[in-house]
Amino acid sequence: MQSNFVDYVKVFLRSGNGGAGSSHFRREKFVEFGGPDGGDGGVGGSIILRGSHQHWTLIHLKYRKHIHADNGECGHGQRRSGKSGEDVILEVPLGTIAKDAETGEVLLEVTEDGEEKVIAPGGIGGLGNWHFKTATNQAPRYAQPGMPGVEGWFILELKILADVGLVGFPNAGKSTLLSAISAAKPKIADYAFTTLEPNIGIVEHRDGKSFVMADIPGIIEGAHEGRGLGLRFLRHIERNSMLLFMIPADSKNIHEEYNVLVNELKMYNPELLDKKRILAITKSDMLDEELMAEIEQDLPGIPHVFISSVVGYHMQELKDMIWKQLNNE
Template sequence: MDSNFIDYVKLYARSGDGGAGSVHFRREKFVPKGGPDGGDGGRGGHIILRGNKQMWTLIHLKYRKHIKAEHGGNGEGGKRFGLGGSDIYLDVPVGTVAKDSETGEVLLEIMEDGHEQILLPGGMGGQGNAHFATPTNQAPRHAQPGIPGVEKWIILELKILADVGLVGFPNAGKSTLLSVISAAKPEIADYPFTTLVPNLGVVPYRDERSFVVADIPGIIEGAADGKGLGIRFLRHIERNSMLLFMIPTDAKDIKAEYNILLGELEKYNPELLDKQRLLAITKSDLLDEELLAEMEAELPELPYVYISSVTGLGIQELKDKIWQMLNV
């Protein structure tokens, strides 16, 4: 198990204050009463999120609880501007969502490699007194203070970007399938919740094409209400283009299991039901053609494929069907 997979962090962030404008008058040997020449304050540093496709986790931010950008410098005489505060760049995985921790409002989403968005803008610097001279007030003795930065408690959530999300109860064979069709090496064992973190696999297809599959930890009844691993992993399904439901042939009632899984997804987010769905009936090498034919009468109404990750039964048909559905 990869304990380094972190898909949720909460941190305090504060952008830099803007520097104050300067109150200053030109004073030179032969110009005893020079005009105002106070410079502007510098902008405070931004806090910026940047997408990085090399990252798959938020672990690098787990222990970095306080992030503060630099303040802008104050303006000076001679119309010298204060230095801008240095911006802080936080590299995050593609698929990261930033939220206000108090309101839950989504502030921004990072959806592409190299994509940059300002999470918290730095405060603007104040104008120096050189800006405030008028014909009736040629020696203004005031300047603007800098605008304070923004401070918030921020939640960063990672929602994995994949073409296909595997949906099923624990022990449905999701990890085994992923290990067969891709180079991913998920932990596999015969007990519930072997998969404690999402696993991604790139599945090679014909003519050097490929698609990405995410093995989401097993759903149990009540997951949408927080039971088991709960909604911690349901959010990763939101970004998948299609859902591959996996139910073994030895399930007591395949249609009932499918309806429970569908119900959990609907409770969590009804929009998930708008995604394309495909059913893979696993461990099908255990049944002969007569039993498979009997089973068909009791299957839910959606496209299905009989597969066996052990013998390879139906695996190419499954990949063909997925590719077809992804490219409708």
């Protein structure tokens, strides 16, 4: 079954050319030597990206490979400017970045609802001949051509915007947690790589407050080299304000698993380690207090909590901890 979640598209964009200026001369019955009155050419249409919170994927652009804006019209007599080409506005999810496909250079990013950024500006229209009239040249017979628009291949890439990104190996209980504390309904099963695409959930806290949590495909050792879901997974974690590491209570060595996860993030982008971190030990309904105390002696030095999404153990404590970290600058 084909996924509806598309976080990468390559599109060919061509903005409109500017219209040529007119080299028209005034022609009236009783005016023997009408001067130049050619108008300016219209501006070519631009291609604009507009942020929309109603979109969460780039699927609507997946099969729209070639996108062209209209050219500007030529200028007219009586100094009338040509009509400008109509802009093309492409709505994109918040967190979309645009790159030059040839160089890989990041051109812009769209992070706010309603924000508009021009990815391919239209060509400027040429000036009409009346602009070139001088004392020594009363009848210029030339006008400027319009400037060409921009054309080329561009990459649009989505990086999920969320307050909290869930980090863990496949089958660490990330999807189960998201479904337990938000209205999101990710696919859940007891095998690795159930989650093949990010899921977003809004988690209600106290007093009507809330934060956004992203369940992202599980990391594996070597993900920074592109293994497993690799770079596609790691791309989405860059935008999260905080990382919630999730490791099951029955893991052989929780501290070692944590170090592997941290190393993958470091190898991909060292700046990820500047984010706030919390560790949740999942599936803790199988532990008694004695076992928890034993496990606590060898945990990483970051805030931690024992949870069980299935029975609701320490769900409120986890939310309180996350809220405190998010709002503790």
